[in-house]
Amino acid sequence: xxxxxxxxxxxxxxxxxxxxxxxxxxxxxxxxxxxxxxxxxxxxxxxxxxxxxxxxxxxxxxxxxxxxxxxxxxxxxxxxxxxxxxxxxxxxxxxxxxxxxxxxxxxxxxxxxxxxxxxxxxxxxxxxxxxxxxxxxxxxxxxxxxxxxxxxxxxxxxxxxxxxxxxxxxxxxxxxxxxxxxxxxxxxxxxxxxxxxxxxxxxxxxxxxxxxxxxxxxxx
Amino acid sequence: xxxxxxxxxxxxxxxxxxxxxxxxxxxxxxxxxxxxxxxxxxxxxxxxxxxxxxxxxxxxxxxxxxxxxxxxxxxxxxxxxxxxxxxxxxxxxxxxxxxxxxxxxxxxxxxxxxxxxxxxxxxxxxxxxxxxxxxxxxxxxxxxxxxxxxxxxxxxxxxxxxxxxxxxxxxxxxxxxxxxxxxxxxxxxxxxxxxxxxxxxxxxxxxxxxxxxxxxxxxxxxxxxxxxxxxxxxxxxxxxxxxxxxxxxxxxxxxxxxxxxxxxxxxxxxxxxxxxxxxxxxxxxxxxxxxxxxxxxxxxxxxxxxxxxxxxxxxxxxxxxxxxxxxxxxxxxxxxxxxxxxxxxxxxxxxxxxxxxxxxxxxxxxxxxxxxxxxxxxxxxxxx
Amino acid sequence: xxxxxxxxxxxxxxxxxxxxxxxxxxxxxxxxxxxxxxxxxxxxxxxxxxxxxxxxxxxxxxxxxxxxxxxxxxxxxxxxxxxxxxxxxxxxxxxxxxxxxxxxxxxxxxxxxxxxxxxxxxxxxxxxxxxxxxxxxxxxxxxxxxxxxxxxxxxxxxxxxxxxxxxxxxxxx
Amino acid sequence: xxxxxxxxxxxxxxxxxxxxxxxxxxxxxxxxxxxxxxxxxxxxxxxxxxxxxxxxxxxxxxxxxxxxxxxxxxxxxxxxxxxxxxxxxxxxxxxxxxxxxx
Numbered sequence: 001x002x003x004x005x006x007x008x009x010x011x012x013x014x015x016x017x018x019x020x021x022x023x024x025x026x027x028x029x030x031x032x033x034x035x036x037x038x039x040x041x042x043x044x045x046x047x048x049x050x051x052x053x054x055x056x057x058x059x060x061x062x063x064x065x066x067x068x069x070x071x072x073x074x075x076x077x078x079x080x081x082x083x084x085x086x087x088x089x090x091x092x093x094x095x096x097x098x099x100x101x102x103x104x105x106x107x108x109x110x111x112x113x114x115x116x117x118x119x120x121x122x123x124x125x126x127x128x129x130x131x132x133x134x135x136x137x138x139x140x141x142x143x144x145x146x147x148x149x150x151x152x153x154x155x156x157x158x159x160x161x162x163x164x165x166x167x168x169x170x171x172x173x174x175x176x177x178x179x180x181x182x183x184x185x186x187x188x189x190x191x192x193x194x195x196x197x198x199x200x201x202x203x204x205x206x207x208x209x210x211x212x213x214x215x216x217x218x219x220x
Numbered sequence: 221x222x223x224x225x226x227x228x229x230x231x232x233x234x235x236x237x238x239x240x241x242x243x244x245x246x247x248x249x250x251x252x253x254x255x256x257x258x259x260x261x262x263x264x265x266x267x268x269x270x271x272x273x274x275x276x277x278x279x280x281x282x283x284x285x286x287x288x289x290x291x292x293x294x295x296x297x298x299x300x301x302x303x304x305x306x307x308x309x310x311x312x313x314x315x316x317x318x319x320x321x322x323x324x325x326x327x328x329x330x331x332x333x334x335x336x337x338x339x340x341x342x343x344x345x346x347x348x349x350x351x352x353x354x355x356x357x358x359x360x361x362x363x364x365x366x367x368x369x370x371x372x373x374x375x376x377x378x379x380x381x382x383x384x385x386x387x388x389x390x391x392x393x394x395x396x397x398x399x400x401x402x403x404x405x406x407x408x409x410x411x412x413x414x415x416x417x418x419x420x421x422x423x424x425x426x427x428x429x430x431x432x433x434x435x436x437x438x439x440x441x442x443x444x445x446x447x448x449x450x451x452x453x454x455x456x457x458x459x460x461x462x463x464x465x466x467x468x469x470x471x472x473x474x475x476x477x478x479x480x481x482x483x484x485x486x487x488x489x490x491x492x493x494x495x496x497x498x499x500x501x502x503x504x505x506x507x508x509x510x511x512x513x514x515x516x517x518x519x520x521x522x523x524x525x526x527x528x529x530x531x532x533x534x535x536x537x538x539x540x541x542x543x544x545x546x547x548x549x550x551x552x553x554x555x556x557x558x559x560x561x562x563x564x565x566x567x568x569x570x571x572x573x574x575x576x577x578x579x580x581x582x583x584x585x586x587x588x589x590x591x592x593x594x595x596x597x598x599x600x601x602x603x604x
Numbered sequence: 605x606x607x608x609x610x611x612x613x614x615x616x617x618x619x620x621x622x623x624x625x626x627x628x629x630x631x632x633x634x635x636x637x638x639x640x641x642x643x644x645x646x647x648x649x650x651x652x653x654x655x656x657x658x659x660x661x662x663x664x665x666x667x668x669x670x671x672x673x674x675x676x677x678x679x680x681x682x683x684x685x686x687x688x689x690x691x692x693x694x695x696x697x698x699x700x701x702x703x704x705x706x707x708x709x710x711x712x713x714x715x716x717x718x719x720x721x722x723x724x725x726x727x728x729x730x731x732x733x734x735x736x737x738x739x740x741x742x743x744x745x746x747x748x749x750x751x752x753x754x755x756x757x758x759x760x761x762x763x764x765x766x767x768x769x770x771x772x773x774x775x776x777x
Numbered sequence: 778x779x780x781x782x783x784x785x786x787x788x789x790x791x792x793x794x795x796x797x798x799x800x801x802x803x804x805x806x807x808x809x810x811x812x813x814x815x816x817x818x819x820x821x822x823x824x825x826x827x828x829x830x831x832x833x834x835x836x837x838x839x840x841x842x843x844x845x846x847x848x849x850x851x852x853x854x855x856x857x858x859x860x861x862x863x864x865x866x867x868x869x870x871x872x873x874x875x876x877x878x879x
Contacts, residue, residue: 007528014279014527021278036283243605318641350738353664360672364644367679371637379683386676393672410738609779616780620788627792630811631799643811646792650818653788656779657829662838662845666821669845674814674852681856682807685863696802697872703801707794718786741842744835752839756846763850767857773864 048158051112051125053105056147057154065148066122069098073114073123081107082114101144106136121165127157222505226342229253253345257334265481266296271515272481272522279526306470311374314467318372323468323475326365329358330482337489338412340499340507351412352404355490356397359445359483363389366454366464369476373467381463384533385454389445391540396441398548399434402555403494416498423566424497429576430555435495437548439517442487444540446480448521450528453536488517542590550582616656623649632696636682644675661738785826793819806859806869810852817848 020032027033037044058065074082087099114123126149133139155162229252236248270285270292277284285292310319336351338344348354363386370382403425404410407418425431444451455463465476492498492513501509531539554575562571626649629642647670654663745753796819799812821841828837863869 011523011527014523017281018275018279018523018526021281032281034283035281038283241607243607246605246608315637318638348660350660350664353661353668353738357664357667357672360668361648363672363676364641364679367676367683368641371683383680383683386680390673390676408739612779617784620784624788624791624795627795627815630815631795631803636805636808636811639808639811643814646815647818650822653785653822654825657785657826659825659828659838659841662825662841665842665845669849670814670818674849677852677856678807678811678814681859684860685807685869694804697804700798700802703798706801707798710797711790711794714790715787718783718790721783740835741838744839748835749839752843756843760846760850763853767853770854771857771860 046127046157048160050127051115052110052129053108053126053131053142054103054112054114054123054147055126055128055149055153056101056123056144057121057151058148059151062145062148065097066120067098067101068096068120068122069094069101070119072117072119076113076117078111078113079107079109081105081109098144101147103142103147105131105140105142121169124154124158124161222341222507224505225256225340225507229256253335257331257345261331261334261482262478264485265478266300268481268485268518269299269477270295271518272525275519275522276526279523300474303471303474308470308472309467311467313374315372315374318368319467320472322365322369322372323472323479324365325368326362326479327475327482329361329365330479330486332358333483333486333490336412337486338416338493338498339489339510340505343499343507344413347411347413350410352400352410352415352494355412355486356393356400359486360389360393362479362483369468370464373464375467377460377462377466378464381454381456381460381466384460385447385464388447388451388454388536388540391537392441392444392451392544395437395540395544395548396445398545399437399441399551400494401548401552402430402434405552405555405559412493412498416493416500419497419500422497422500424495424500426495426497428558428566429572429579430551430558431495433547433551433554433579435491437544437551438494439487439491439520441540441544442491443521443524444536446483446487448480448484449525450530451536452530453533456530484518484521485514488514488521491517538590543586546586547579547582550579554578612656616653619649619652619656623653637679640675640679640682643678644671647671647675661741782826782830785822789819789822789826792822804870804872806862806871806874807856809871810855810859813855814848814852817844820844 017032020030021034024030024033027035027037056065056067069084069086071084074080074084081104083100083102083104084098085100086094087097088094110125112125115125131140151162151166154165229249232252233245233249237245273295274284274292285295288294288298310316333355335345336348336354344351366382366385366389370378370385373379403415406425407415409415409418419425426435447454453459455465460466465473468476489510492510496513496517498513499506499510501512504512557578558571558575561574562568565571623646626642626645630639630646633639633642647666651663651666651671654660654666793816796812796815799815800809803809803812821844824837824841824844826837828834828841831837859869862874866874868874
């Protein structure tokens, strides 16, 4: 009703904020308290869901990293900032290991798609964000060895995800072990069957009986 | 203590009188005043930027600059160095001479106004007997500089900002001068010193009804004159980049910045002189009183900036022409009534209440007349 | 102090020189915007001359009204009417030579007359020259010159309305 | 008077002559207005300087004051006319505005 009352009310709010910024403790979260964090000296605790540049994970020693150089992440990367070359053994046969794994952090847009598409849980998004450097061409092109980080690091920054990934990997390992065992058993059975068949053959060479068991014992 | 600076100047002049003929003494006296003002202006500007950033930061629950020096006290120096070493860009199709001259032409009036500000007892650089008129005249020269900057840059946004700024400055100059007239009526002189002298013994004009209204109108118009928020349409970042100084960089931009802050100071100082008793005050030295009052007003300016959103162009013009101008005209009448009723005494109830009633009535009437068109609140029966 | 007087004299003559140069610019500059600014400079120098002869109030009014008001108006109109720096638009018409002859004749006629009249009233001797205070001016405006003052008020009011009516874009039907 | 009156008169004479040349030669209507302001100012200089040396110092200053006010009025109306002409004719060059009525 009074012309200018709203202005006075608004000015009261700013004045109270001005006064409270001196009287209330910084960071206490009260109305009017300062919210500034003096960054290089003080930091806010990192959130677990924070996602930033990717890194490559390895379990025990840097040689056996989880990455198998399947090139899926490089194909799916929207800005195409990943470059992978498979390692080859002496004979020139490609191995399941990257010889070159480069990520250009000047191009990377922190989308996290590489993490999502990786079928081997080998690449994850890090919490590292202070990568500023004076040289943008060489220093920000991260090579394989710069990207390597341990599983412990992953557990440290993202404990929940780490646990989940580990159980998943353990399950997969178990499944693989079971499968291996099954395959081994099957192979054994096959071998046994073969031996048996050969024996039978040997015996039946005289009896002229066709071998049938060979097909049935095929594991898959 | 009160006459510290006056004594220093007298000592300097006395020193030169011993060595040189007497006409050099006059020149020395002039030079001392000029050097003092030429140093004071930029110094005030530098620390006003720091104060502004600090105060606005505190109002927004931030800390503000605190890295360079203790409490960020050296921040203005760092800013100055940054401004000086920046590249100085002149647009290719710009009018080069105008582009170069405009910042100078804007700073010079802002600095000239310092000459008539009474900083303390006997501390007016030039006691012109047309001091207030000098203030009004010199601050109106700034429009030419803004035109030059706007047109010389050869940039659409510059011209838009310049047009807006000049329209605004012309509009607000009228209620500003009109709101000074009551003071001149009461004092009977245009000299700033005489105005301050007339307000001795706590007879500050702001304690009278017409003085209070005049103070508010003058200060608001002053805020608009130096293009400060909420009247900063001329350099509205979100609409026209930076207005008339879009194309300026480096030290030339710093000159615009300097002019803005120095005129903020002179407007506050003039309000202090005209309505808040100038350097009058008990106990403390007179110049300290002047600076205390002036910085109080500057704090209010910063407070405005932290609180109020920018006005629209039509609101801006409507405020000046339809509200402040009639009100300041009524204020002159109220002053005359006060003058005849009070009979040379500063405070008499009749002389206080009759103008107050008149002003409140006209305020209310203008408010009613200026009520903006409000459409009726729409009702959607089917929705509810 | 004759030395100071000499300095002030130099200043006044300098102002006059600058004023004439700027006036030539105001008349001849092809770009109207520059011409307007030159005129503003002439007005400021004339205000300085007013101040130097003791008409402080008038000098200030000159700056306030002319530089702050009229010049702003003129520059505003220059910007509104556009086609400013166009090179193909001639600034001058073809009467230049005749105008120069006429002006030269005018100066050659009146100038010697001024110089020949030896008996201009001088007030050099007065140690305290009569400075008109603002109060005196105000008093005479309200007493001796009250009629022209009122007429001027009416005129300005008419001008205010007239200018709006002429320049207004949309006329109510 | 700190300088002889003749010199001020000569100054205002030259100013007047320059303004006259401007009025006669400018094509642009605003240019003519600028030159007219020059003429008025030359006259004002004379008035103020005469008031300085005359017995009645008030008259000259008063007339100069009225001249300034009238010049402001003239400029306001003149520029309004220029803007109106520009709206209808789309030009402010005086030799292109030949019709008496439009």
